Amino acid sequence: MMGSALCVPLVDRGHVVRLVGTHLDDEIISSLTATRYHPTLQAELPRAVQPIPFRKLSAAMANVDVIGVGVSSAGLQWAGEHLRAYASADRPIIMITKGLTLQDGLPKLLPDLLTELLQSNTSDQVHPAAVGGPCIAGELVRRVPTCVVLTGHDAKVLERLAALIRTPYYQVWTSTETIGVQVCAALKNAYALGVALAAGLHEQQGGKAAAVAMHNYEAAVFAQAAQELQRLVEALGGDPSTVIGLAGVGDLNVTCNAGRTGRFGRLLGLGLSPAEAVETMQPATLECLEVLQLLRDALPALERCGMVQETELPLLSHLASVALDGQPVQVPFDRFFSA
Amino acid sequence: MMGSALCVPLVDRGHVVRLVGTHLDDEIISSLTATRYHPTLQAELPRAVQPIPFRKLSAAMANVDVIGVGVSSAGLQWAGEHLRAYASADRPIIMITKGLTLQDGLPKLLPDLLTELLQSNTSDQVHPAAVGGPCIAGELVRRVPTCVVLTGHDAKVLERLAALIRTPYYQVWTSTETIGVQVCAALKNAYALGVALAAGLHEQQGGKAAAVAMHNYEAAVFAQAAQELQRLVEALGGDPSTVIGLAGVGDLNVTCNAGRTGRFGRLLGLGLSPAEAVETMQPATLECLEVLQLLRDALPALERCGMVQETELPLLSHLASVALDGQPVQVPFDRFFSA
Numbered sequence: 001m002m003g004s005a006l007c008v009p010l011v012d013r014g015h016v017v018r019l020v021g022t023h024l025d026d027e028i029i030s031s032l033t034a035t036r037y038h039p040t041l042q043a044e045l046p047r048a049v050q051p052i053p054f055r056k057l058s059a060a061m062a063n064v065d066v067i068g069v070g071v072s073s074a075g076l077q078w079a080g081e082h083l084r085a086y087a088s089a090d091r092p093i094i095m096i097t098k099g100l101t102l103q104d105g106l107p108k109l110l111p112d113l114l115t116e117l118l119q120s121n122t123s124d125q126v127h128p129a130a131v132g133g134p135c136i137a138g139e140l141v142r143r144v145p146t147c148v149v150l151t152g153h154d155a156k157v158l159e160r161l162a163a164l165i166r167t168p169y170y171q172v173w174t175s176t177e178t179i180g181v182q183v184c185a186a187l188k189n190a191y192a193l194g195v196a197l198a199a200g201l202h203e204q205q206g207g208k209a210a211a212v213a214m215h216n217y218e219a220a221v222f223a224q225a226a227q228e229l230q231r232l233v234e235a236l237g238g239d240p241s242t243v244i245g246l247a248g249v250g251d252l253n254v255t256c257n258a259g260r261t262g263r264f265g266r267l268l269g270l271g272l273s274p275a276e277a278v279e280t281m282q283p284a285t286l287e288c289l290e291v292l293q294l295l296r297d298a299l300p301a302l303e304r305c306g307m308v309q310e311t312e313l314p315l316l317s318h319l320a321s322v323a324l325d326g327q328p329v330q331v332p333f334d335r336f337f338s339a
Numbered sequence: 340m341m342g343s344a345l346c347v348p349l350v351d352r353g354h355v356v357r358l359v360g361t362h363l364d365d366e367i368i369s370s371l372t373a374t375r376y377h378p379t380l381q382a383e384l385p386r387a388v389q390p391i392p393f394r395k396l397s398a399a400m401a402n403v404d405v406i407g408v409g410v411s412s413a414g415l416q417w418a419g420e421h422l423r424a425y426a427s428a429d430r431p432i433i434m435i436t437k438g439l440t441l442q443d444g445l446p447k448l449l450p451d452l453l454t455e456l457l458q459s460n461t462s463d464q465v466h467p468a469a470v471g472g473p474c475i476a477g478e479l480v481r482r483v484p485t486c487v488v489l490t491g492h493d494a495k496v497l498e499r500l501a502a503l504i505r506t507p508y509y510q511v512w513t514s515t516e517t518i519g520v521q522v523c524a525a526l527k528n529a530y531a532l533g534v535a536l537a538a539g540l541h542e543q544q545g546g547k548a549a550a551v552a553m554h555n556y557e558a559a560v561f562a563q564a565a566q567e568l569q570r571l572v573e574a575l576g577g578d579p580s581t582v583i584g585l586a587g588v589g590d591l592n593v594t595c596n597a598g599r600t601g602r603f604g605r606l607l608g609l610g611l612s613p614a615e616a617v618e619t620m621q622p623a624t625l626e627c628l629e630v631l632q633l634l635r636d637a638l639p640a641l642e643r644c645g646m647v648q649e650t651e652l653p654l655l656s657h658l659a660s661v662a663l664d665g666q667p668v669q670v671p672f673d674r675f676f677s678a
Contacts, residue, residue, distance in 0.1 A: 134562070138550070146556070215483075216484065220589060223592070230583060253557065254558035258552070333486055
């Protein structure tokens, strides 16, 4: 969805854009080819976007200046294998995929994983740029004003890419603080789940969405989320100040107000078991579950290395116990704000 | 409203609580006396709260251990004059009033103003503690879980007060970082106005409240608001890290999701003039206008002293031009995130 949405500012800037689906996206590509209608975005893409099925990937790659990657985080390994043949040092890659992966028991940034996957083809290291910040695909495709941050290792490449994709409604900042931006991009899903619990709890107690609801509860969770994000960014080697910006509180804010994670959190707050909530949300991919599991798996190694202690992350620990183990919601406010 | 709401955790803790109205609150006090119903909170207060009209202030002050002050920021001068006779060094004061005032062209914290107003009665300096953080009165009165921060100069006094008022649903942290907490408490109203513009703009363009709306726009404004809050806290001598907590992004979050400021911002986004929007909001007090005017008045002196430049606050400047001068909404995203 985000890969498709990003085509809109690109064609508005006059670029030739080939939108290649994965092997799972043939129906979407067919629909786009026939009517320009994108069924999951529920919107038409501009005529200039060229939808291309996966079997024609090789032809689509002819004379390409920039490659964008918008698969799900689980699909990145697959994407890396299929893109390896087309990677070269003078062909920048922009990752739209957000998330983290686990390697040797520790969290690893997805652009770094993709770098490894592409490495075997080229003696030069190809390090993808990655997009962070608050961007709901369904809004970008409708040209709602959107501000994002493009991160990567090379400030000059970032500036060149940003200049290629910037439009009046899609504003792009650049940052070489890759760790903070990526950690926020992944973790905001977990924390937005926590903020959304309140809406479900309120509804379960017979409340209706209104100015007086459980907004005090939500806001306390939001504030603790921002602090734990800072702690995690710092622990993983990033700059905690990244949290005070588009990639941090900006992306957390938008994820609380829109999107799958909020709906899933509300269902858990309503008292559904994780399995029931997942079932209700089908067929949506729930990145919040992936990142909670990943952090749980990584915590022993992070603790051993002295990078962060679980006791510093009381909200994240509770969210994992609710969403992964089906424990009842009982946000441990008394353990908050001890940093 | 907030003073009345705070009575709920106080009586739940078993304290004797006398709720004294100002001379403008006689109707509320009469209603509470007759039926315990608080007309503006639209809720019943517990039986243990003793409503007392202003003319009986003197009797109400007999043997009082702690004084709470919950007048509007504009009423603080008046309150100080009437409370002066009862101030003493061994009788702590808790301010629920949030805001800033202007003195000699520069912003001044309200607890510091109240200290001055009370000073003439006592050789000891009485410095009030003040409450910050995300707390909608209508939720506190309904015992919605709420987390706040109590600030002041004396950590021991703060701990003692916090221990007196803490309940399982009203959790209290303490901080001697008075500047950051107070600046956030005042400024969050201005910035929440900015976040709320998007809802009005979306509606004006025929949109409905939905998952796909103008959340990307809101989130970018939220992120810039957090950065400008940090800049202002720092400029006024506080700790920018206070923004990453209850008093900062926590209170900003709750103010965006509930309360008068958000409704006012939506009206401006819809295209109403400030006068029309104020008229529609009657009789609500609009702290956001007070604080925008105050910052505008203070900026020349702040710039002269090298504390902050208007160019560092593009969002605040624009909000002032919209809400005070009736300029059209045109959020200057291209000037954001330059810090």
